[in-house]
Amino acid sequence: MVSADEQLLLTACLAHDRQAQYRLYERYKTAMFSSALRILGSRDLAQDALQDAFVQVFQQLASFRQQATLGAWIKTIVVRRALLTLRQEQRMEVYDADRHPEPLVAWHDSLTGEALDKAIGELPAGYRATFCLIEVEGYSHREAAELLGSSEGTSKSQLHHAKRLLQRKLQHLYR
Numbered sequence: 001m002v003s004a005d006e007q008l009l010l011t012a013c014l015a016h017d018r019q020a021q022y023r024l025y026e027r028y029k030t031a032m033f034s035s036a037l038r039i040l041g042s043r044d045l046a047q048d049a050l051q052d053a054f055v056q057v058f059q060q061l062a063s064f065r066q067q068a069t070l071g072a073w074i075k076t077i078v079v080r081r082a083l084l085t086l087r088q089e090q091r092m093e094v095y096d097a098d099r100h101p102e103p104l105v106a107w108h109d110s111l112t113g114e115a116l117d118k119a120i121g122e123l124p125a126g127y128r129a130t131f132c133l134i135e136v137e138g139y140s141h142r143e144a145a146e147l148l149g150s151s152e153g154t155s156k157s158q159l160h161h162a163k164r165l166l167q168r169k170l171q172h173l174y175r
Helices: 004-014 018-040 043-063 069-086 113-121 125-134 140-149 152-173
Strands: none
Touching: 004 018, 004 043, 004 069, 018 043, 018 069, 018 125, 043 069, 069 125, 113 125, 113 152, 125 140, 125 152, 140 152
């Protein structure tokens, strides 16, 4: 599943060619940083996770079996590193929806991507991680639960509560 161009880049990276490693990093850093940032909610933590993830990428590059795209393989490493960072920061707080009952509202036509991104970033870390893994990154509940070290039921519950809280947060923007 690797293009000829990526195969040449991989071969050079495996030969410890620093320029090739830099090109690989440059090719994927923006998308991978976005994934880490969505999960962590902090630019500093996301940058640290990205750096740690790329160290791991280069250490494990020889084990890349080309069963998926290179980008998907790197993203898996970045997501796992971001989740590890999240756990290390002990930021997996749980939001008690019963303490903040508010009616659900309809989406507004004037909703911007920036407002949505800001609202996602304000979610409690556990909800944000689950929401981003499933709704943004496209993982299944089973996969997200495995990555988060929880059950599939917990993943579904966390996503449900994340969506409700997100909708409440957005309601306040459009009052």
